Amino acid sequence: MDIxxxxxxxxxxxxxxxxxxxxxxxxxxxxxNAISNTKExxxxxxxxxxxxDKDMERWILNSDRLMPMAAKHAExxxxxxxxxxxxxxxSRQVEEPxxxxxxSCAPAEGGMKERRxxxxxxxxxxxxxxxxxxxxxxSLAEVQSRCLAAxxxxxxxxxxxxxxxxxxxxxxxxxxxxxxxxxxxxxxxTVRYAGxxxxxxxxxxxxxxxxxxxxxxxxxxxxxxxxxxRKARK
Numbered sequence: 258m259d260i261x262x263x264x265x266x267x268x269x270x271x272x273x274x275x276x277x278x279x280x281x282x283x284x285x286x287x288x289x290n291a292i293s294n295t296k297e298x299x300x301x302x303x304x305x306x307x308x309x310d311k312d313m314e315r316w317i318l319n320s321d322r323l324m325p326m327a328a329k330h331a332e333x334x335x336x337x338x339x340x341x342x343x344x345x346x347x348s349r350q351v352e353e354p355x356x357x358x359x360x361s362c363a364p365a366e367g368g369m370k371e372r373r374x375x376x377x378x379x380x381x382x383x384x385x386x387x388x389x390x391x392x393x394x395x396s397l398a399e400v401q402s403r404c405l406a407a408x409x410x411x412x413x414x415x416x417x418x419x420x421x422x423x424x425x426x427x428x429x430x431x432x433x434x435x436x437x438x439x440x441x442x443x444x445x446x447t448v449r450y451a452g453x454x455x456x457x458x459x460x461x462x463x464x465x466x467x468x469x470x471x472x473x474x475x476x477x478x479x480x481x482x483x484x485x486x487r488k489a490r491k
Contacts, residue, residue, distance in 0.1 A: 285442060292435050299428045306421040313414045316407050334397070337390045344383050348376065 288435055288439060295428055295432050302421055302425050306418060309414050309417050316411050319407055333393045337386055340386055344379055348379055
């Protein structure tokens with residue numbers, strides 16, 4: 258892209274006053290091709306930027322959908338921690354009477370069995386809550402991983418948007434240089450036409466003026482040949 262820019266700039270600064278009509282025509286054809294290629298590249302960049310913008314919107318929507326899920330899992334973890342502390346407190350309350358009841362008489366054995374049953378039930382509940390916590394932690398880790406991946410993809414897309422915007426700006430600058438150079442060629446062709454014919458240049462587009470200059474120069478060269486032949490006969 259920099260090479261094209263330098264080439265267009267050097268053509269813009271070139272002296273075109275001594276160019277022949279066929280050289281000017283060839284140069285204009287080259288500039289037309291350059292303009293066509295530049296427009297195609299600009300269209301490609303615009304399409305790429307639109308695609309990137311759509312990807313960014315999709316990733317932003319995914320991030321917005323994942324964040325509430327992460328908050329929900331965090332709330333579940335806090336509730337599990339509160340329940341775990343409550344179960345530990347109940348376990349201590351069960352263990353303390355067991356120590357005092359170990360030396361009690363037979364009528365107290367029924368109470369100990371009930372407390373042991375409650376302890377087993379509490380341990381089972383604790384295992385269930387532990388498994389639920391592990392599952393919640395795993396789900397939270399997956400959600401956080403997806404959030405990080407979405408943020409990384411978003412940063413990548415933002416970088417691509419910046420690169421696409423820079424490329425579009427560079428293409429616009431190249432197109433401006435080409436337009437200025439074509440305008441410069443149109444002015445030179447108009448002045449040369451007025452000097453050769455002795456008439457004012459027709460008020461048409463720059464490309465039509467250049468074609469008129471080329472046609473007029475060719476007709477003058479053709480009309481001058483019979484005079485030279487008559488002089489040779491004399």
